[in-house]
Amino acid sequence: MGSATSGRIGRFATATRQAAAFVFTIFMFVFLLVPGGASAQTYQFNTIQVEGNQRIESATIQTYAGIAAGQPVDVAQLNDAYQRILASGLFETVVIEPRGGTLYIEVEEYPTINRISIEGNKRLKDEDLLNVVSSQPRRVYSPATVEADAQLLAQAYNIAGRSAASVTPKIIKRSDNRVDVVFEIAEGGVSEIERLSFVGNRAFSDRRLRRVLETKQAGYLRRFIRADSFVQDRLEVDKQLLTDFYQSRGFVDFQVLSVTSEVSRERDGYFVTFNIREGQSFKIGEVTVVSDLPEVDAAAFVGANKLRTGQTYSPTRVDNSVRRLENKALQDGLNFIRVDPRITRNDRDLTLDIELALVRGPRIFVERIDIEGNTTTLDRVIRRQFKTVEGDPFNPREIRESAERIRALGFFEEAEVNTREGTASDRVIVDVDVVEQPTGSLTLGASYGIDSGLGLTLGFSESNFLGRGQFFSLQVGSGSDNVSSAFRFSEPALLGRDLALGLSAFYKETNYDNAFYDTLSLGISPDITFPISENGRLSLRYQWSREDLSNVSADSSAILKAEEGSLDRSAIGYTYSYDSRRAGLNPNAGVVLRFRQDIAGFGGDARYLRTEALAGAETKILSEEVTVRAIFEGGMINMQKGTSRATDRFFLNRMRGFSTNGLGPRDLNAANEDALGGNMFALARFEADFPLGLPEEYGITGGLFMDVGSVWSLDNVAGGPQTGCTVADCTVDDSLNLRAVIGFALFWDTPIGPLRFNFTHALKKEVYDKDRSFDLTISTTF
Template identity: 35%
Template sequence: MKAGSRFLNAVSAFALSASVVASGAGVSVLASASVAEAAVIRNVQVRGAQRAGEEAVRANLTIRPGVSFTNADIDESVKRLYSTGYFSDVRIAVSGSTLVVSVSENQLVNQVVFNGNRKIKDDKLAAVVQTQPLGPYSQELVNADIERLREAYSAIGRSDIEVTTQVVPVGEGRVNLAFVINEGDRTKIANINFVGNQAYGDGRLQSVILTKESGPLSFLTRKDVYNPDKLRADEDALRQFYYNHGYPDFRIISSDAVLDETTNQYNITFTVEEGARYRFGDVVVESTVEGVDSQDLQGLVRTRTGDTYDAAEVQKSMEAISQRVASAGYPFARVTPRGDRNFGNQTIGVSYLVDQGERAYVERIEIRGNTRTRDYVIRREFDFSEGDAFNQQMISRAKRRLEALGYFTTVNISTSQGSAPDRVVVVVDVEDQPTGSFGVGAGYSAGGDGLILEASVEEKNFLGRGQFIRVAVGGGLDDARSYSLSFTEPYFLGYRLAAGFDVFKSQTSSEDYYDYDEQGFTLRVTAPITEDLATTFRYTYKDIEYSGDGDWQTGLSAPYRALVEQGDFTQSSVSQTLTYNTLDSNTLAREGIYASITHEYAGLGGDSEFYKIYGRARYFHLLSDEADIIGSVAVGGGHVVGTGDNLNVFDQFMLGGRLVRGFENNGIGPRMPNGDPLGGTTYFTASAEATFPMPAFPEDFGLRGAVFADAGTLYGNDVGNSAGAVGTDMSWRASVGAGIQWASPFGSIRVDYAFPVVKEDFDEEQQFRFSMANQF
């Protein structure tokens, strides 16, 4: 009795009521509780849960029979029940020793449809909204879905979208929900202006940023869509551009986007302050780590006294030093650049200080945003994994590698505190982009083969695995045909080895004499030596066949006739290539060198026995930073020597329009009396080119002009007793020409016209060449 009396008195003394407001639905719900602090109930009674079921309600309660509870438990239980989205009203009360939970259920959604949408398909919008069929109907959730739809349309440049809803009851507590969309007109970008820029014109800076002005083809590129996040990325791109071109004091004062509602167009203005341009002063390496010699690290520094200040080169120097020190057994060593500014002569001396950093370990690598590329493709670009020592320079190197893959529009790497002070979480945010492409190449020879075409399809991130695959088909009016298939696995057996194969088949015909068929395969593997240098090993097998009808051998010299009478040949060879690449961009290089040299030996069986060495180097340099005029020079050469009796025709080099424009692909060098190319044992080529933005076109339109001059020679012959062959002496050919290249929405398009100025009578000309490659 006394215990019961104490319980009732406690109920009376601590009775309370709590008011819970469901703000999203605009409904005020009163949950009354006459319960003592630290009270206990014996059972739970649920009322009104016809569809959800009593067990679903009980599962969301924090109150259990036989366990004491407080007002906080009642509040938490009410919040949990509302958070399920299945209830519009929740009341909890105590009746004696029973907890009574009364709920009113939301209607269920029977079907979700979209009306009025044309620019974004239903399946895309269904993935945006959270209201789903067979889920609860909640006005709060619907309002949030309307905002999500607005954001989705804003991303494609339709900021004036209007979204309303229609709710139709279908009985048994179910409704059909329709989102009615008025897509409106597409929001465009009328102008992108820069204020305060003196060193670079607006056109040059517009080519740096991602956002573009609206034009006739903007509906294909979608680069004229205003987005605040993209504007922030544009600010970063401008900073990096100036920092890498000698302006360490550059800053963006403001970036404003103003919408003209009368035209539904944005006007974007970047206000900048460039500051003075600096060069590097004295550059030294200092070390406070015992056992690390500063002089040994000096050769790793890429910054040179007198060069224009370049923040990217400073970063690469830090990475190279950090990697060398870590490999020497100091994983926690830290490299910090320290600048010594001289305002008088506008130089910045840089001291790279190597000291012992804090001990920190990578707890985990968290990858976000990749909808297509698989996680392991991203993880393998890092030189560390979970549990390894944390190194900031390795983060920068991984970011550069990920950006170079071409799989992503954006790559951002940040860090956060882990579960302990010495633990770091690395967060990688990426956004996938299309990585497939198709290409079309064409050439025309007025007096020879006529129109020549090649089409190709390639995917450099096959199935999101980072694998490369390419299929190409070519042909001409003279029954020439070519087919090829290439595949590359960039991380063979989990190592940084790019292994792959090529399968090919081609057929060409002499106008009057013979058919030439070639088919075979190549196995290859590429290994990096440094960040800029790589080596490739190949094995190639070819089957070659000459054939013809009737008197097809008539007119051929005796050695050539003896060659083709044998009919079928095989070639088995191994080769190695060294490639050096310091280009700042693989799409539009402005600075850097791309060079390769190959030596090849044939004689592992088959009918060919030779040793070849050949290579080519091309240097890019920005002739005018302000006008964006890019100059390049290239040189190449090769020599083959027979290691057996004689070389075959197909063992020798062929030279033409790919290296010396204005001529057919095999249009230069020794030839048989009937005009068929014989090839040569030695060749040299040289080329000079300048490209520039086309006048009267905005630079971000991507249209550039080119002027060039090419020269080359192919000579020598070791194909048996080739009596009657012409062009075996070292006679140079040269051509001059002009071209137009366009980074169009359809892909990169280039048209060249070249006119030979030095040639031989027997050379085959091809003045016009066309090529195109496109992303999909």
């Protein structure tokens, strides 16, 4: 670029155009003032001469001018011709000059773009930035387009958190009327959020509200956390998130009055302040169901309403009841029935009376559903998210819910659902416009456990397999003492219904962590899952597996030696699950129930009934700063033939404060003191999670917990009675001996996953138990 002529894009071109326009205007002004010129209102040219053009045909320029030889024209028409030629964007200068019977049009063409290059960029790649610009090589150079491209590049850096970035477009003139376009970029530093604060909040602390926002404060982990970058557009999303947060908690008058962003003194960060007005939190008052239609009995719809007096008001609760009532109307064959929620405000007691009125909706039908933008995903995957089909009565609420279901698939970067008038006034067309995104992932991971050591995992998953909305995954893992692989395939909408068909297969070979024997298991299991209530689902399955217990140490228990060998299992089972979090009606609380049974004996070598149950609940207290949780679990195996094996029994490794296989029945007379597991277990876990006062972007919180539980009962106890014996007078104690542990936990939400550090102390244990005061695990709830 050294000897080449370069300069600010458009500066010379603009000056030249202005000069040409000025000359043309002066010429016309003088022409009209000369003697005889004032009376000449029209001109007629025998010929039109075009000069200066190299690439553009003269006939094309004459077409832009719109003046034909022999056509009478006036001064205004000549000016219009000048403007049309200039507006074509092909010419840097245009001069129109009448000379007797000839009209001369002199043009100077814009050069063509030889190449486009980007300099100074390090954070963003050339290919990504070139996809943003509209200017292209071998096309006509346009100063306006290049200036617009510079703005688009600056916006791309702004989205990446570098609002201080500047883009300067320059040109380098080449031979044959060509130019190189160069975008010189000064990236600047990342514009971070130094502080997020709120004004006007009383019900919730700044710390709690920061967790709602998508924008985060900068911290020590700013090199890994990119959400602390300042992006102006993200603030609009944050405003809506705050509004949804407050309204779901009854604050119907909540407003975001303003959002201010101030630049720090060093100009490398922002201080963002949300000025809000909370208002008061309202509860639901009197709830009634009425009908404005004589043929509709309101009493028949009362049972479908789930709004209750005293509940915290939430738009989601109201929408849920409206949907229930409208669905009942459809089930009863009542079309075009709409539910209009009429709300009466009671400021004195801070309640909202809600009247659900059954009214007649407009007689509008769905003409068709048009889907665009899906290059991989099949139309039927999107269509099955609609409960409405062509010809059905049009229900705006159902269309909105269908749009949410489409977005929830996770297949699309953008999904817009709009309606427009159809071929008649009583017809609508539903337009679905989607932008697809990658749905497959290839993962290479590492894990570490105090007992299991280092492990490596390689996995592939695809949530939209072949564009059919099916799920497929394959995972292979290897550790210091185990090798495993798993396969899973799922069809979420069998026969176009809310019916999920799945197939799983597994293989695992291990030395059972701290045990003195090896196991090998493999199996296959088809299953089918379907809803039986709004929050309840039932899963039915069949499983065939082969399990082998081998290489039992000579110093191990005689019980384990007797269980050596392989056997086949053939079992059917079911799982019922209930999760109130699915509806999302209460953002502060949730209840989860699971009940599972497997019956073995339909072929194979084993016959038993295995039962497991879990009940968990959590809620937020103290202005939602603290989450308290209680989880109760239990299980038992009833053998119908023979005795249970170590691969069948429970070991209660979910109880914190103990080593793997560290509690429960144990053969103390064996040199290895092997853990044997038990046919029954019970466990209660109580937890409280709370902030530690550290910045939220660090992702570090604390918790207190207490676990109480036991595992007991064996079919065969060598050396003593089955129950009620002690260590002193029998080999194995399989009695119900409760253990209790208290502890403190540190939760760290890291880029590689949520980690949990447990520091524990056993309050009650048996002398043969193996406890542990520290553990590092992946954080889970229930």
